[in-house]
Amino acid sequence: MNTIIDFIHTNRDRYIDELKAYLAIPSISALPEHAADVRRCAEWTAEEMRRVGLDHVQLYETPGNPIVCGEWLKAEGAPTILFYGHYDVQPVDPIELWESPPFEAMVRSGEIYARGAADDKGQVFMHLKAIEAHLRQTSRLPVNMKIILEGEEEVGSESLDAFIRDRRDELSADVVVISDSPMFDRGVPSICYGLRGLTYFQIDLRGTASDLHSGSFGGAVANPAFVLSQVLAQMKDRGGRVKVPGFYDAVRPLRDEERAEFKKLPFNEKHYRTELGAPKLFGERDYTTLERVWARPTFEVNGLQSGFTGDGAKTVIPATATAKVSMRLVPDQEPDTIAKQFEDYLRKVTPKTVALTITRMHGGRPWMTEFDNPYVQAAARAVERGFGQQPVFNREGGSIPVVATFQEVLDLPSVLFGIGLPDENAHAPNERLDLGNFHNGIIASAYLYDEIGRLTGHAATAESGGG
Numbered sequence: 001m002n003t004i005i006d007f008i009h010t011n012r013d014r015y016i017d018e019l020k021a022y023l024a025i026p027s028i029s030a031l032p033e034h035a036a037d038v039r040r041c042a043e044w045t046a047e048e049m050r051r052v053g054l055d056h057v058q059l060y061e062t063p064g065n066p067i068v069c070g071e072w073l074k075a076e077g078a079p080t081i082l083f084y085g086h087y088d089v090q091p092v093d094p095i096e097l098w099e100s101p102p103f104e105a106m107v108r109s110g111e112i113y114a115r116g117a118a119d120d121k122g123q124v125f126m127h128l129k130a131i132e133a134h135l136r137q138t139s140r141l142p143v144n145m146k147i148i149l150e151g152e153e154e155v156g157s158e159s160l161d162a163f164i165r166d167r168r169d170e171l172s173a174d175v176v177v178i179s180d181s182p183m184f185d186r187g188v189p190s191i192c193y194g195l196r197g198l199t200y201f202q203i204d205l206r207g208t209a210s211d212l213h214s215g216s217f218g219g220a221v222a223n224p225a226f227v228l229s230q231v232l233a234q235m236k237d238r239g240g241r242v243k244v245p246g247f248y249d250a251v252r253p254l255r256d257e258e259r260a261e262f263k264k265l266p267f268n269e270k271h272y273r274t275e276l277g278a279p280k281l282f283g284e285r286d287y288t289t290l291e292r293v294w295a296r297p298t299f300e301v302n303g304l305q306s307g308f309t310g311d312g313a314k315t316v317i318p319a320t321a322t323a324k325v326s327m328r329l330v331p332d333q334e335p336d337t338i339a340k341q342f343e344d345y346l347r348k349v350t351p352k353t354v355a356l357t358i359t360r361m362h363g364g365r366p367w368m369t370e371f372d373n374p375y376v377q378a379a380a381r382a383v384e385r386g387f388g389q390q391p392v393f394n395r396e397g398g399s400i401p402v403v404a405t406f407q408e409v410l411d412l413p414s415v416l417f418g419i420g421l422p423d424e425n426a427h428a429p430n431e432r433l434d435l436g437n438f439h440n441g442i443i444a445s446a447y448l449y450d451e452i453g454r455l456t457g458h459a460a461t462a463e464s465g466g467g
């Protein structure tokens with residue numbers, strides 16, 4: 001391993017220059033006007049995969065964005081890693097809050113600022129560089145590798161499920177590796193063993209055919225903005241508990257041991273609150289903050305639109321009101337069941353004074369794995385070798401819907417080994433990635449392949465020793 005790690009140290013600056021080029025492509029999957037950029041990004045990713053030495057690199061067309069695949073399958077008898085990541089990014093609005101342009105990556109105080117730096121191009125690139133280091137220095141990998149990178153993760157991975165189901169055999173592997181999550185905290189590397197699921201909706205209320213003069217008509221008709229507020233107010237009680245009937249039926253209760261493990265983590269609630277700029281934290285009664293975010297489901301309003309929102313005042317009764325809402329789900333809640341319960345309840349609490357349209361959008365199932373499986377343990381050793389520190393085991397509140405699909409369709413465990421930081425502004429202005437973590441992450445990834453190879457006696461390059 002020594003020659004591989006030396007190579008990584010020597011190439012540190014080159015990696016940053018290359019990553020800047022990758023981050024320059026505005027691969028925003030949510031915006032149709034960026035479709036050509038998304039494709040260009042898929043092609044760039046494929047070219048890079050060829051450059052680092054992967055075989056059979058190819059774009060697969062889907063009804064949505066291309067899926068980029070590649071492989072290296074010459075480690076006979078060694079385990080096969082299925083590496084998953086995404087090359088699409090979130091939109092950049094509100095653009096005026098960015099301190100430097102989101103697609104002109106800039107390094108400031110040891111961090112690289114750009115949309116996609118942490119979520120997820122930077123973390124995908126880290127693995128490509130780890131693969132490159134192995135192949136350049138030893139002409140081989142200690143594991144077999146199948147790589148699948150999608151361009152629709154940020155919009156619900158619509159094409160990916162079918163792709164995986166159709167290619168069940170080609171995608172056979174021993175373990176899935178994903179780096180698309182934050183570590184627990186700065187200086188606290190972690191392995192994530194649980195993610196929440198999601199179900200997302202748009203609610204449209206229409207009161208009248210057109211906007212109305214609020215003097216001429218106010219008092220005679222229902223105001224959809226007001227009705228929407230009343231409807232949303234019925235989704236949660238004052239203790240933060242979701243009021244959709246049946247919502248908690250399938251929630252797997254937190255085990256006492258798990259609660260105890262959460263309490264051991266170095267979490268400072270006051271620091272957390274001040275970092276967020278929140279006057280006071282709020283969440284479900286009787287649960288700690290980490291429990292609320294990792295192990296309890298939620299109902300959130302993601303956006304509201306109605307009436308006059310410009311400067312000044314306009315006396316109007318809006319014709320329509322729209323809300324985007326979503327529920328984060330935990331094991332063993334099923335998105336389809338929850339969606340049905342929510343729609344029934346929403347119909348029930350919406351008065352007949354407005355016309356209601358419910359549009360179900362994307363979603364995904366929650367996921368949790370046992371962390372005593374050998375691959376998770378191998379990853380923990382790799383993190384320790386890369387970061388000089390043992391990782392903690394954590395759950396996360398975010399969602400990566402494909403993880404449940406890998407489990408269900410391919411019967412594969414996943415190792416979530418993320419090197420982002422919780423405060424790196426994923427999905428927000430000024431997204432960034434700590435370059436120290438990026439660098440250590442390349443080293444840890446290189447060790448990860450070595451550790452997984454070792455499970456069947458296939459360590460990296462016998463000639464350079466165990467390192």
Ligand code: BES
Pocket residue numbers: 119120153154155156180181182198362363364396397398399400401
């Ligand atoms: N990288 C995130 C997932 C994530 C975030 C994992 C935080 C752990 C902690 C991913 O890119 C993402 O944003 N996923 C979406 C999925 C959704 C669109 C179905 C999410 O969680 O909102």
Ligand code: ZN
Pocket residue numbers: 090119154426427
């Ligand atoms: Zn994301």
